[in-house]
Every structure is written in C-alpha cells, then in structure tokens.
Amino acid sequence: MTDLSWEQKADAYSLYGFTDLPSVHDRGAVVVTHGEGPYIFDTQGRKYLDANSGLWNMVAGFDHPGLIAAAQAQYARFSGYHAFFGRMSDQTVLLSEKLVEVSPFDRGRVFYTNSGSEANDTMVKMLWFLHAAEGKPQRRKILTRMNAYHGVTAVSASMTGKPYNSVFGLPLPGFIHLSCPHYWRFGQEGETEEQFTARMAAELEATILKEGADTIAAFFAEPVMGAGGVIPPSKGYFQAVAPILRKYGIPLISDEVICGFGRTGNTWGCETYDFMPDAIISSKNLTAGLFPMGTVILGPDLADRMQAAVETIEEFPHGFTASGHPVGCAIALKAIDVVMNEGLAENVNRLAPRLEAGLAEIAQNPNIGELRGVGYMWALEAVKDRATKTPFDGSLSVSERIANTCTDMGLICRPLGQSVVLCPPFILTEPQMDEMFEKLDKALKKVFAEVA
Template sequence: MLKSNQSHHLYGFTDLKTLNERGPVVISHGKGIYVYDIYDKKYLDANSGLWNACAGFDHPGLIEVAQKQYSKFAGYHSLFGRLPEETLELSDKIIEVSPFDDGRVFFCNSGSEANDSMIKMLWMLNTRKGSPQKRKIITRINGYHGVTLGASSMTGKPYNGEFQLPLEGFIHADCPHYWKYGKENETEEDFTKRMAKNLEALILKEDPDTIAGFVAEPVQGAGGVIPPSKNYFDLIQPILKKYNIPLVADEVICGFGRTGNLWGCETYNIKPDIII
C-alpha cells in the first residue's frame, strides 16, 4: 500500500500519474516545522500543513489545551442558544486581537465553509433590507477561496472550468500581479491605477446595486503567493466605499502572522467590513 496507490483512499488535489509511479508519502508525526514519514525521513513542511499549523506540529501549549478540553468533552455545537464557555471566550479573544473595535464571530469548519456562510449572510441581509437583487460577488483572477460550490465560484482558477464553474453572479476582476500583467513601460503605480480604473468600470458594468461584496486575500495564496501591486488596496477601497460595496478580507492563509503582522489587513492598510 505504501509503495503504490493501492489503498481505498481517494486523493484530493494530487497528480495521479506521479502518485501511481511513486506512491504516497505517508506522514507519521511532526516536530516543530518538520514532519516525518513512516520511515522517519524528515521534511521541512513549508506549507505548515494546509497553511494552518502556524505554531508548528507539537506546540506544548496547544497539546496541553487540547488534552484538557478532550477530558471535558471533545466538541459541541453553538446552536439553539447552547454553547461551551470556551466558544464565548474565544469569540471575545478574536475580536480583541482583530482590527475591529467590536463585532461578532461565527465559527466554521474550514475556509470554504466560512466563505459560503459569508455569501449567505450577505444575501440574507440584503434581502431583509429590501435589496434582494444585491447578490453578485466580485473576486479576482488567481484568487483562492475554497472548494465548495460558492467558494469554488469565487476562486479565479481555470481548473474550476472542469465543474462548469463559476456559478452565475460570481465575477472575477483583474489580478493585481504587476510582474505578470504589467504592460511594457508601465510603472507599478500606473499599473495599480489601471487595476482600480478597471474595477470601477466592472462595478458600473454590473450595476453597483446588484453587487453584494468584494472579496480579496491580502496576498493571493494558493494562486501563486502574489502580493498586491503597490498601493493597490489604498486605491480600490475608496471605490468600494463610493458604491457601498462591503470589502471582505479572506485571511484564511494570510492571518495570524503570515505577512509579518498578525493580520494581512494590517500589512496592506486594509479596512475590511468582514474578515474570513
């Protein structure tokens, strides 16, 4: 089983030709930023798991807290007005360290689920406010937001064409990657101005009264680890405010220190309405 693709496991996001030739790398355990396979071969896991093991794989504080929690109960929901005390404590702590002075925290199982939940919240709020037509979601080419139907439609990668996505109402704006998309003799500042001008033109073309939100990663992660061009967010935020379009920062990859600050929003002077 370990030398070929003979198990019953269905592999996700994997090159099957390579898998069939080499077999899977079966991980046994982790220490700090390293993981070890079942033959005790050591690997530097530069992806931190799936971007989520920011404190390493054997942080003693996390182990202690997890063991303590499992001795009480392993998990519980927060429906019907019932929830664990830890859920309340964590909600308060997240707001305390967030860029927001106040707010609400909604816990999900993944970034995909979080993005889908955000879409539904925006749609519901707009309907309750008498604007049911405000449903369109603008994201960007090369942006990555997840694998569920809504999140995949937000993701501006060509492989989603295999699923006949995006769904109607999901629109992909320009990717602010100056090195790849800058024109000959165009300065980075002029490139950013063009990105902002194109975004405003797209908003007007689609009709601002039909747009529920604009969603962006501070740094595009799975799309290629692409930082925005200089002053990109400084120029697009006034445009979004002008047309009353909420700015949603997808911090699933960038958050908790990955850009040098606790939040990618801090690094790029983003003032979001919602953080994923």
C-alpha cells in the same frame, strides 16, 4: 490486501485531492506517521523539513506541548457540543470575545464554521440574507479576482478564480472575476506599477458601473493571494480600490484564511497592507492546524446590519454541527496566545528579513524570473527566459519536478503553476532556515540543469 505497503494501501483506498497523479503513480504517496517541531516523518523513517507548514497552517510545528495539552484538557473537561439554539460552550464565548479583541474592529460579531471554504460560503449567504432583508434582493453578485483562492464549496469555488473549476461547471452565475493584481506578470509594456494599480482600480469601477452597484453584494480579496502563487498586491492597490467600494456601498471582505495570525508579519494581512475591511474570514493559523475551524468576523457595520436582518425573522437559518466546537475553541485560544505572546510572531518579524535575503540569493539563478512575498510567505517563479519572462513548456512540469526533487532531499515545498512556494512554520530556527536554503538551491540547480 493486508500485505500491501502503506503507499499501495493509500493508492488502493484513497481518492487524492489537489494531487499530481503522474507523480504519485511514478513515486508513490508519502504516508506520514508523526512530526517533531517543523519536521515530519514517513513510514520509511525518512525525515522532511516541512517548509509548507502542513498546508500553511502548522505554524507552531507538529508537536507543540502547550497546544496538545490544551486539546487534552478540553477533551477531558467537555469533549464536544454545538452552537445552535442559543447554547454554546464557554470556550466558544471566550474565543468570540478574543477574536473581536484582536481584530482591527472596535466591536463586532463572530460566526463559526469548520473551514475557510465554509467561512467564505457563509459570508456570501450572510450578504445575500442581509441585502434581501434590507429590501435589495438583487444584490447578489460577488466580485473577486483571477488567481484568487477562496475555497472548494460550490460557492467559494465560484469565487476562486482558477481555471480548474471549469471541470465542475463553475463558477455559478453572478460570480465575477476581475484582473489579477500581479504587476510582474500582467503589467503592460512601459506601464509603471502605479499606472498598473490605477488600471486595476479603473477596471473595478467600470465593472461596478457595467453590472450596476445595486446588484453587487461584496468584493472579496486576499491581502496576499496564497494559492494563486503568493501574489502580493501591486503598490497602493487596496488604497485605490477601497474608496471605490465605499463610494458605491459595496462591502470589502478580507479573506485572511492564509494571511491571518502572523503570516505576513502582522496579526492581519489587512494591517500589513493598510486597509480596513468590513469583515474578516479566518481559518488555518487560527488553531495552528490542530483543529478544523473557520470564522467570519463581522465588523461593526455588517454586525449591526446582520443582527437587524436576523431579528426580522427571529433566527439566522444557517450553521454546522461542529462549528464552535469547544475543543477547537480551546485550541484556538491557546494558539492565539502561542503566536502573539510566546514568541512566534516575534520570530517571524526577526527572521523574515533573513528569509527574504536567503531566497533572494537563490533567486539569482537565471531560471528564476521573480521572487515575491512578504513575512513568512514567498514564491520563486521559474522561467525559461528571465529577460522575456517566458515560462517553461507546461509539459515539463517544472515546479512539480522541483518539489519532487526537494522531497527526495528531505524538504517539503509546494508547486503552484510555474512557482515553488515556501511558507515555513513560525518556529523555524536559523539553522533550519539554512537547511531549507541549501536543499532548495540544490534542487533548483538539478532540475534546471535537466530542463533548461
């Protein structure tokens, strides 16, 4: 077996997740060796501009010297510890203070996990815990939306409104998926965007009344649905749903795993869409992809209620061995500084209009039905017929073909449904952006010529 190629070894010994297996069988895996700036290199020496920032998260590129130095220094100083039994590293304490400082909350508390999935799962357990402590153990139902993505643990996958989870027998009971607030795809004939938003809000209130407000633990929402295909909310969506949730005493949890720390053009997606959540879920950009970490950031009300619930039994019986890891926290502290103070956030705000304009020009292609997004997260929706919004036949695997063609041209993008997603690193320069436009445009024209 030692004579196998890198690609053959990957296929022989690895079980792929979220991977189109026909593409791997036909083309082989891409085995990556290193990265420079926004580029990655494979075992064949091929160079790719990664317009997906790894998996949304490598916002400072793949070899940022300051982040690497922060990791090395902390490994040399204190290489690992936990956050149990009232003991945690100084870096963990400093990061908790920083996260509350940069959050939209005037005060709060932070709990650490190893991923966004675990953070969403933890938030659900927190809600079940505190509702039971407050004498309302029946408040267990979780509201999310179709096409939402909240993770892959049994609980967070139950929150994720994607049909593929049915293969696991999910969702679990008590997880309710409301309509996806995607006006372009789901607006009714003659319905304005404002009317569509009102319909979404009416559906939320009707669901609350049907299920019983005293049975609902919380409403979780991504400011922009990321893995659902980069779907911004319809106009005024959060301004319509937030008062309804407040009316019935239902916490609003902002899942900022993708949106947080600059992806939408502000530190938080809830700032971009002007709503105040009760808690924030963070991961990905938090460590610029250099360390697996997730956090639950509780706002004042939930922080106080959670602390009171914990006091009743003298502990919160939940946690992870590596959560609050000192190296991860040191990296996160540096990553926040890099994004907010070393020009990355400024670069996003400066070049986001250029990114949108370049993609809008590409979207003039008659087989692009919609360009949607905000900041540094965008999607192009492929259609067979733009006027009717008719998608291509699923058997054509159009978005997968586009992504594979881009890969052949040295560009990494992501297929999602019938869409192609681009979420470039925050360090992207104007020439690199032009390179992305050129390769994407060529790939689209090539594939559409084959299938249209």
